[in-house]
Amino acid sequence: xxxxxxxxxxxxxxxxxxxxxxxxxxxxxxxxxxxxxxxxxxxxxxxxxxxxxxxxxxxxxxxxxxxxxxxxxxxxxxxxxxxxxxxxxxxxxxxxxxxxxxxxxxxxxxxxxxxxxxxxxxxxxxxxxxxxxxxxxxxxxxxxxxxxxxxxxxxxxxxxxxxxxxxxxxxxxxxxxxxxxxxxxxxxxxxxxxxxxxxxxxxxxxxxxxxxxxxxxxxxxxxxxxxxxxxxxxxxxxxxxxxxxxxxxxxxxxxxxxxxxxxxxxxxxxxxxxxxxxxxxxxxxxxxxxxxxxxxxxxxxxxxxxxxxxxxxxxxxxxxxxxxxxxxxxxxxxxxxxxxxxxxxxxxxxxxxxxxxxxxxxxxxxxxxxxxxxxxxxxxxxxxxxxxxxxxxxxxxxxxxxxxxxxxxxxxxxxxxxxxxxxxxxxxxxxxxxxxxxxxxxxxxxxxxxxxxxxxxxxxxxxxxxxxxxxxxxxxxxxxxxxxxxxxxxxxxxxxxxxxxxxxxxxxxxxxxxxxxxxxxxxxxxxxxxxxxxxxxxxxxxxxxxxxxxxxxxxxxxxxxxxxxxxxxxxxxxxxxxxxxxxxxxxxxxxxxxxxxxxxxxxxxxxxxxxxxxxxxxxxxxxxxxxxxxxxxxxxxxxxxxxxxxxxxxxxxxxxxxxxxxxxxxxxxxxxxxxxxxxxxxxxxxxxxxxxxxxxxxxxxxxxxxxxxxxxxxxxxxxxxxxxxxxxxxxxxxxxxxxxxxxxxxxxxxxxxxxxxxxxxxxxxxxxxxxxxxxxxxxxxxxxxxxxxxxxxxxxxxxxxxxxxxxxxxxxxxxxxxxxxxxxxxxxxxxxxxxxxxxxxxxxxxxxxxxxxxxxxxxxxxxxxxxxxxxxxxxxxxxxxxxxxxxxxxxxxxxxxxxxxxxxxxxxxxxxxxxxxxxxxxxxxxxxxxxxxx
Numbered sequence: 001x002x003x004x005x006x007x008x009x010x011x012x013x014x015x016x017x018x019x020x021x022x023x024x025x026x027x028x029x030x031x032x033x034x035x036x037x038x039x040x041x042x043x044x045x046x047x048x049x050x051x052x053x054x055x056x057x058x059x060x061x062x063x064x065x066x067x068x069x070x071x072x073x074x075x076x077x078x079x080x081x082x083x084x085x086x087x088x089x090x091x092x093x094x095x096x097x098x099x100x101x102x103x104x105x106x107x108x109x110x111x112x113x114x115x116x117x118x119x120x121x122x123x124x125x126x127x128x129x130x131x132x133x134x135x136x137x138x139x140x141x142x143x144x145x146x147x148x149x150x151x152x153x154x155x156x157x158x159x160x161x162x163x164x165x166x167x168x169x170x171x172x173x174x175x176x177x178x179x180x181x182x183x184x185x186x187x188x189x190x191x192x193x194x195x196x197x198x199x200x201x202x203x204x205x206x207x208x209x210x211x212x213x214x215x216x217x218x219x220x221x222x223x224x225x226x227x228x229x230x231x232x233x234x235x236x237x238x239x240x241x242x243x244x245x246x247x248x249x250x251x252x253x254x255x256x257x258x259x260x261x262x263x264x265x266x267x268x269x270x271x272x273x274x275x276x277x278x279x280x281x282x283x284x285x286x287x288x289x290x291x292x293x294x295x296x297x298x299x300x301x302x303x304x305x306x307x308x309x310x311x312x313x314x315x316x317x318x319x320x321x322x323x324x325x326x327x328x329x330x331x332x333x334x335x336x337x338x339x340x341x342x343x344x345x346x347x348x349x350x351x352x353x354x355x356x357x358x359x360x361x362x363x364x365x366x367x368x369x370x371x372x373x374x375x376x377x378x379x380x381x382x383x384x385x386x387x388x389x390x391x392x393x394x395x396x397x398x399x400x401x402x403x404x405x406x407x408x409x410x411x412x413x414x415x416x417x418x419x420x421x422x423x424x425x426x427x428x429x430x431x432x433x434x435x436x437x438x439x440x441x442x443x444x445x446x447x448x449x450x451x452x453x454x455x456x457x458x459x460x461x462x463x464x465x466x467x468x469x470x471x472x473x474x475x476x477x478x479x480x481x482x483x484x485x486x487x488x489x490x491x492x493x494x495x496x497x498x499x500x501x502x503x504x505x506x507x508x509x510x511x512x513x514x515x516x517x518x519x520x521x522x523x524x525x526x527x528x529x530x531x532x533x534x535x536x537x538x539x540x541x542x543x544x545x546x547x548x549x550x551x552x553x554x555x556x557x558x559x560x561x562x563x564x565x566x567x568x569x570x571x572x573x574x575x576x577x578x579x580x581x582x583x584x585x586x587x588x589x590x591x592x593x594x595x596x597x598x599x600x601x602x603x604x605x606x607x608x609x610x611x612x613x614x615x616x617x618x619x620x621x622x623x624x625x626x627x628x629x630x631x632x633x634x635x636x637x638x639x640x641x642x643x644x645x646x647x648x649x650x651x652x653x654x655x656x657x658x659x660x661x662x663x664x665x666x667x668x669x670x671x672x673x674x675x676x677x678x679x680x681x682x683x684x685x686x687x688x689x690x691x692x693x694x695x696x697x698x699x700x701x702x703x704x705x706x707x708x709x710x711x712x713x714x715x716x717x718x719x720x721x722x723x724x725x726x727x728x729x730x731x732x733x734x735x736x737x738x739x740x741x742x743x744x745x746x747x748x749x750x751x752x753x754x755x756x757x758x759x760x761x762x763x764x765x766x767x768x769x770x771x772x773x774x775x776x777x778x779x780x781x782x783x784x785x786x787x788x789x790x791x792x793x794x795x796x797x798x799x800x801x802x803x804x805x806x807x808x809x810x811x812x813x814x815x816x817x818x819x820x821x822x823x824x825x826x827x828x829x830x831x832x833x834x835x836x837x838x839x840x841x842x843x844x845x846x847x848x849x850x851x852x853x854x855x856x857x858x859x860x861x862x863x864x865x866x867x868x869x870x871x872x873x874x875x876x877x878x879x880x881x882x883x884x885x886x887x888x889x890x891x892x893x894x895x896x897x898x899x900x901x902x903x904x905x906x907x908x909x910x911x912x913x914x915x916x917x918x919x920x921x922x923x924x925x926x927x928x929x930x931x932x933x934x
Contacts (some may be wrong), residue, residue: 011673013379020590023457026539027718032567034060035057035088035091035092036055036056036058036088036091036092037055037056037058037558038053038054038055038083038088039053039054039055039056040052040053041053041054041098041153043100043146043149043150043153044149045103045145045148045149045150046103046111046142046145046149048108048110048111049105049107049108049109050100050101050102050103050108050109050146050149050150051079051100051101051106051108051572051688052079052096052098052099052100052101052150052153053083053087053098053099053100054080054097054154054157055083055088055090055091055096055097055099056091056096056097056159057092057094057095057117058093060159060777064279064459065159065160065161066094066095066096066153066159066160066161067094067095067096067098067159067160067161067165067166067188067321067325067326068095068096068097068155068160068162068164068165068166069090069095069097069098069163069165069166069167069168069321069325069665070097070098070147070150070151070154070163070165070166070167070168070177071086071087071090071097071099071168071169071173071182072096072147072169072170072173072174072176072177072180073099073145073170073171074169074170074171074172074173074174075138075171075172075238075239076238076239077170077171077544078101078105078106078107078175079099079100079101079107080106081305082099083099085305085310085314085804086099086168086314086833087099089239089318089800090168090321090658092319092552093318093322094322094326095166095321096153096154096157096159096160097344098150098153098157100146101141101166102142102145102146102151103134103137103142103146103866104134104135104136104137105135105136106131108893109133110130110132110133110134110135110137111226112131112132112133112134113131113132113134113224113225113226114129114130114131114132116130117130121662125442129428134226136238136239136240136241136244137226137227137239137240137242137243138172138239138241138242139245139246139253140172140175140176140199140245140246140249141245141248141249143172143176143244143710144176144179144180144259145248145774147167147177147179147180148180148183148184148371150187151165151184151187152233152752155186163185163186163188163892164186164188164325165186165187165188165325166187166188166189166191166321167180167181167187167189167190167191167194168171168190168191168193168317168321168878169191169192169193170193170194170195171193171194171195171196171301171696172195172196172199173273173870174192174195174196174197175195175196175197175198175199175249175251175252176526177190177191177192177195177254177647178190178192178197178251178252178254178258178282179251179254179667181254181258182254182255182257182258182259183254183257183261184893185890186259187260188261188324188325189260189261189262189263189320189321189324189325190258190260190261190262190263191262191263191264191265191317191320191321192262192263192264192265192279192282193265193304193313193317194265194266194267194270194272194273194279194301194304195264195273195278195279196251196272196273196278197251197252197278197279197282197918198251198252198277198278198281198282199246199247199249199250199251199252200247200249200250200251200252200254200276201244201274201278202273202274202277202278203246205245209439210243211243211244211247211248214244214693215459218244219417219764221421225245226240226242226336227240227241227242227419228240235676235808241596243500245357251324252281252282252907255285255286256494256845256892257734258286258290259289259290259398259401260288260290260324261291261292261320261323261324262282262286262290262291262292262293262360262371263293263294263295263316263317263320264279264282264291264293264294264295265279265295265297265304265313265316265317266279266280266294266295266297267279267296267297267298267299267300267301267309268296268297268298268299269298269299269300269715270300270301271300271301272301273301275296277500279294280294283824283909289340290497291324293320293507295313295316296544297309297312297313298345308869311845313723316425323390323591325498326391330384330387330388330391331391331392332391333390334380334384334387334388335353335388335391335392336382337375337390338358338376338377338379339388340353342376342580343356344731345701348678350543351463351917351918351920352831352920355463355835355917355920355923356392357392357393358461358463358835358923359391359392359393359461359462359463360399360460360461360462360482360483361389361390361461361856362399362482362483362841363384363459363461363462363481363482363484364388364392364393364486364544364742365385365387365389365485365597366484366504366528367528368380368385368388368389368507368606369385370504370576371504371505371528371529371762372527372528372553372555372574372577373577374552374566374583375553375578375581375862376578376581377934378755379849383900391405393461395651398460399459399460399461399462399482399483399485400483400485400499401460402460402889402891403496403499403710403889405890405894406457406495406496406710406888406889407495407913408493408495408496408497409495410698412490412495412497413497413498413539414497414498414538414539414556415472415474415475415477415488415497415498415521415537415538415539416473416474416538417428417520417521417538417800418475419472419473419474419475419521419537420472421468421470421471421472421512421906422436422440422441422442422471422472422473422906422907423436423440423471423512423513423905423906424470424511424513424557425470425510425511425512425561425562426468426508426509426511426558426636426717426718426768426848426901427559427636427638427768428440428850429718430508430561430563430638430639431638431639431719431721432636432638432717432718432719432720432768432853433720433721433770433771434719434768434769434770434771434848434849434850434851434852434902435717435770435771435772435851435852436636436850436851436852436905436906437853438852438853440904440906440907441852441853441868441906441908442850442905442906442907442908442909442932443905443908443909443910443932444852444853444854445852445854445867445869445876446856446906447877447932447933448855448867448877449718449877450908450930450932450933451877451879451930451931451932452930452933453690453885453928453929454492454494454929454930454931455493455494455888455889455929456494456885456886456893456927456928456929457489457494457499457886457887457888457889457891457893457927458462458724458885458887458889458891458892458894458925458926459480459482459483459891459893459925459927460482460483460891460923460925460928461482461483461485461925462480462481462482462483462915462925463482463896463915463917463923463924463925464482464915464916464917464918464923465480465913465914465915465916465925465926465927466481466483466507466560466899466900466901466905466913466916467479467480467481467506467507467508467509467510467525467901467913467927468509468510468900468901468902468913469510469904469911470510470511470512470523470537470907471491471510471907471909471911472491472512472537472907473907474490474491474492474499475488475490475491475537476488476489476490476491476909476911477489477509477510477512477523477537478911478913478927478931479502479506479509479510479529480506480524481506481507481821482505482925484499484501484502484503484504484505484506484527485499485502485506486499486500486502486506486510486523486533486535486540487499488537488540491907491909491929494929495721495886495888498539498540499540499683500533500535500540500541500542500674501530502525502527503527503529503531503533503545503566504528504529504530504532505528505529506525506527506528506568507525507526507527507528507529507556507557508525508527508556508557508558508559508560509525509559509561509636509637509901510523510524510525510528510559511523511559511560511561511891512522512524512526512537513562513598513785515543515566515598515599516598516599517599519585520536520538520543521536521537521538522534522536522537522543522564522598523535523536523537523798524560524567524598525556525559525560526548526555526556526557526558526559526560526569526570527555527556528555528556529547529549529555530545530548530549530550530554530555530556530571531545531547531549532545532546532548532556532560532567532569532596532601533545533554534544534567534598534601537785543685544600544601545601546595546596546601548569548571548596548603549571550571550589550590550591550592550606550608550641551573551575551588551589551590552576553573553575553589553590554571554572554573554574554589555571555572555573555574556569556570556571556572557570557572557632557634557635558570558572558634558635558636558637558648558717560596561599561636561638561639561646562628563639563641563670564670565597565598565599566595566596566604566670567595567596567597567598567600568572568593568594568595568596568637568639568646568670569593569594569595569596570591570593570633570634570635570636570637570648571588571591571592571593571594571633572591572633572634572651572682573589573591573630573632573654575587575588575629575630575654575688576593576630576654576687576688576689577689577733578610579654579688579689579701579704580688580690580701580703581701581703581806582620582621582623582690582701582703583620583621583623584623584703585623585624585625585626586619586623586625586626586629586654586655586688586690586703586839587613587625587626587627587629587630587655587688588613588626588629588655589629589630589654590608590609590610590628590629590630590631590632591608591609591630591631591632591633591634591650591651592606592607592633593606593607593633593637593646593648593668593673594606595670595673606673607668607671607673607674607675607881609630609631609633609650609659609661609666610628610629610630610631610653610659610661611628611659613626613627613628613629613655614626616655616656616657617876617913619702619703620702621667621702621854623702623703625655625656625703626655626657627653627654627655627656627657628653628656628657628658628659629653629654629655630651630652630653630654630655630662631650631651631652631653631662631664632650632651632652632713632715633648633649633650633651633720634649634651634715635648635649635714635715635716635717636651636715636717637718638717638718638719638720638730639670639720640667640744642728642784643667643744643745643768644669644670644671645667645669645670645675645676645744646664646667646669646670646933647665647667647668647718647730648665648666648668648718649664649665649666649713649714649715649716649717649718649732649734650662650664650665650666650713650714651663651711651713651715652685652686652687652709652711652712652713653685653686653687653709654686654687654688654705655686655688655705656686656705656706657686658683658685660678660680660683661678661680661714662680662682662683662685663681663682663683663685663712663714663734664678664679664680664681664714665678665679665681665714665718665730665732665740665742665748666677666678666679667748669865670869675849676747676895677748678748678749679740679742679748679749679841681712681714681732681734681736681738681740682709682710682712682734682736684707684709684710685710685711686705686707686708686709687704687705687708687709687710687761687783688703688704688705688708690702690703690704691704691705691708691711692704693786693788693789694708694787694789695712695760695761695785695787695788695789696859697720697788703761710736710760710761710789711735711761712734712735712736712759712764712779713734714732714733714734715733715734715735715765715766715767716732716733716734716765716766716768716848717768718730718731718732718767718769718783719731719732719769719776720744720772721771721803723774723803724774724803724804725774725804727804727889728744728745729741729743729751729803729804730742730743730744730748731743731769731776731803733764733765733768733769733778734764734765735759735760735761735762735763735764735765735766736755736758736759736764736781737755737756737757737759737763737764737774737782737795737800738753738755738756738759738764738765739753739754739756739765739769739778740752740753741753741803751806752806753806754801754806755797755809755855756780756795756799757777757780757782757794757795758782758791758792758793758794758795759782760782760783760785760787760792762781762783762846762919763780763781763782763783763785763794763796763844764780764781764782765778765779765780765781766779766781766846766847766899767846767848767899767900767901767902768847768848768849768902769848770848770849770850770851770856771803771851771872772801772851772853772856773795773800773801773803774802774804775800775803775809775870776800776801776802776803776851777798777800777801777849777851777856777870778798778799778800778801779797779844779845779846779847779848779849780796780797780798780799780800780844780845781796781844781845781846781861782794782795782840782844783830783841783842783844784830785829785830794844795813795845796813796814796843796844796845797812797813797814798810798811798812798814798845798849798856798858798868798873799811799812800870800873806837810872810873811873812868812873812875814843814844814845814860815843816839816840816843816862817843818838818839819839820839820841821837821839823842824837829920830842830919830920831920832920835894835896835922835923836863836882836883836894836896836922837922840861840863840882840897840919841864842861842862842897842919842920842921842922843860843861843862844860844861845858845859845860845861846861846899846900847859847860847898847899847900847901847902848900848901848902849902849903850903850904850905851870852905853870854869854870854871855867855868855869855870855876855877856868856870857903857905858902859899859902859903859912860896860898861898861899861916861921861922862882862897862922863877863880863881863882863895863896863897863898863914863922863924864878864879864880864881864882864898865879865881865903865912879912879930880895881896881898881912881924881926881928882894882895882896882914882922882924883895885926885928891925892922892924893924893926893927894915894925894926895912895914895915895921895926895928896915896916896921896922896924896926897913897914897915897917897918897921897922897923897924898912898914898916899918899921900916901913908931908932909929909930909931910929910930910931911927911928911930912926912927912928912929912930913926913927913928914928925932
């Protein structure tokens with residue numbers, strides 16, 4: 001077998017390694033045995049069978065998923081010890097735990113060593129050989145591969161959150177765990193227990209010259225390929241050390257790539273691995289950039305496996321994994337107190353807990369501090385808000401960590417000042433026709449079969465992709481609400497030119513224009529806090545930012561529109577959600593429009609949709625009620641230069657008394673903001689999220705108004721267009737399923753009205769229509785809800801209407817096209833028990849349509865984009881986004897529901913944003929860029 005090093009080296013190694021045998025003796029907590037279940041498994045690593053064990057908490061439900069933990073033992077140890085003293089103890093705290101034996105150790109197979117030559121063959125060949133079964137070799141390179149194989153097995157285990165794993169290693173296993181944690185982004189927490197994390201320093205007595213000599217001898221066959229009994233320094237030490245690979249095992253080099261919360265546990269009188277070059281050095285290296293903790297426990301190296309030191313170290317590790325993989329117990333308690341009544345309630349429309357857990361810490365905290373959930377979170381102090389956000393985000397990666405990896409070269413970090421935009425805002429022009437002419441689109445019907453993905457990006461912690469981009473000749477500008485950031489990507493390559501950080505989630509689409517006098521190209525948008533931002537399109541620097549909100553719950557959903565040096569800002573309100581709390585004084589807030597000077601952000605005029613609210617009485621539990629309120633403006637305004645008017649659509653009132661401005665189309669004077677006329681489509685529609693009896697048959701919450709309405713907003717923006725006879729017409733779509741053609745010259749009188757569906761609060765016509773020549777294309781989103789309050793038959797699909805008469809030219813009715821697993825769905829609200837089911841519950845067309853010459857694009861809630869012939873409704877092309885895509889920035893990305901902004905088409909590119917978790921739809925964090933084939 002192997003030729004051992006010289007006697008003096010042996011003597012040094014005896015002193016260092018005689019204690020490396022991982023002995024038993026830990027006082028395990030046997031009381032947890034009844035709380036867990038155990039399964040023996042087989043893992044394959046480099047073609048060798050490894051023996052492993054999985055421990056789970058007893059009573060896990062079908063579909064339930066928990067964080068996973070991988071435990072890695074030390075030199076000479078085995079999973080037997082871990083199975084007694086660690087795995088059940090971790091599992092009892094709510095984890096799925098995996099242990100394993102290295103190759104050639106314990107119950108695992110080892111590689112085979114054979115000396116004779118094998119017959120040469122081009123194909124896989126079965127041969128009979130005499131071979132030795134290699135056992136108990138200490139080879140860290142091989143152990144790292146075993147650990148990776150075990151981690152992959154764990155990630156594929158049903159019941160495990162595959163992107164929320166922890167790794168624990170002891171002694172030699174601590175260094176293996178360090179390498180594993182630094183290399184795998186699925187790992188979100190790491191614990192090093194008395195670890196040999198710096199083996200190069202630990203074996204400094206072995207010189208590089210010695211290793212080189214041994215490598216030459218091994219290559220020439222002078223010493224065996226695998227060390228054996230002759231390599232043993234002391235008979236008491238188990239295993240045959242492979243000094244070549246041990247010396248090469250530079251585990252500490254991985255410290256610079258370690259970016260997950262790290263707990264380091266050391267023995268105070270450590271007698272094997274000097275703390276100053278192992279645990280203490282690792283802590284000093286990472287403490288300023290990684291959440292970390294250094295714990296020193298009284299005793300020597302092996303004392304940590306028994307008695308009080310064992311209990312202390314185990315407790316510290318358990319708490320670390322609970323905090324960073326599950327959130328603290330305080331976080332869980334806060335969720336139950338403030339969130340569970342809605343987010344864990346099957347009759348509520350709020351996002352499921354699983355959706356919240358996919359969101360970033362930043363987005364969750366922002367929602368609770370100054371966003372849509374600020375009222376519900378009002379009872380928590382700052383520390384509690386942060387704790388709850390940590391608990392829910394469960395260690396999701398830094399939403400900005402990827403940006404340097406895809407940054408453009410230094411000479412490409414600005415957008416050219418002479419940029420030629422092909423998309424400048426939500427409506428593809430201030431008339432909101434959402435139609436791209438051939439020159440702007442840069443692609444036609446003939447190009448659709450050749451469209452291919454040229455690059456993609458994923459955004460950590462995002463579950464909603466909603467902000468329609470601006471496209472110029474060479475730059476894609478896009479906002480992401482979860483990261484509160486606007487990004488400027490090079491259109492051709494996908495590299496990142498610059499970023500702009502918003503004070504609130506980026507909620508509206510982006511708009512583009514040029515600053516009067518200077519011609520500076522600028523972008524503008526509204527955020528979820530009600531602020532408007534204007535930034536340089538060249539370098540992302542802020543020009544100005546102002547709070548444009550009317551009240552504390554104001555938000556900006558529609559996109560600000562620029563005309564004649566004025567920025568017209570639509571204002572909506574989240575108060576509709578606050579009303580779900582019976583002790584909230586509902587309701588005092590309303591929608592409106594502000595006209596701002598594009599140069600300074602100064603308010604020029606303000607229009608509000610209701611008068612100031614006054615106390616009107618008390619609700620059923622004695623909380624004061626207020627009114628009038630509501631009539632938010634969700635839509636992007638349309639500009640009518642000919643008549644000097646701005647057109648908006650409004651939503652329902654939130655409380656009595658009703659106003660004539662709810663569910664209405666309103667024409668405002670561009671210069672003064674005074675209303676020219678109001679067309680109200682539905683009177684007395686008074687509704688909040690406290691209302692559930694009308695839909696589900698359950699008792700309403702106290703803040704549901706008496707005789708509540710159906711919540712039939714105008715969500716689709718008003719379209720200004722002209723028919724073939726030269727007659728100007730306004731087209732408006734309502735969640736009632738109705739389309740209206742209004743006469744702008746006759747006070748908004750109805751030219752024609754067409755009912756396409758019966759509508760619901762998330763059905764009917766939701767976000768936007770498209771107009772090409774004399775045809776109006778209308779999407780309908782109707783879900784298959786079992787509504788209690790009226791006879792309801794969903795009619796999702798796309799309809800083409802004649803602009804002059806309203807007659808149906810063609811209709812495409814969409815069907816689910818798959819069989820729902822009714823056992824895995826909540827029939828009350830469509831909530832499914834997985835993010836991306838094979839058969840999604842929702843499948844209608846809610847997203848705004850986009851038109852090009854000869855085709856109209858429609859995104860479905862099932863994640864599929866389709867193109868239909870403008871002439872006859874034939875399907876021309878389809879593209880599935882409900883899957884994973886490789887990304888430039890390395891962030892795992894998965895598509896989901898297509899909602900809100902439709903596809904953006906410009907300069908020969910198509911931009912898709914996939915994922916929309918509101919209303920229990922499929923989440924996603926995907927940006928796709930497609931291009932026609934050259």
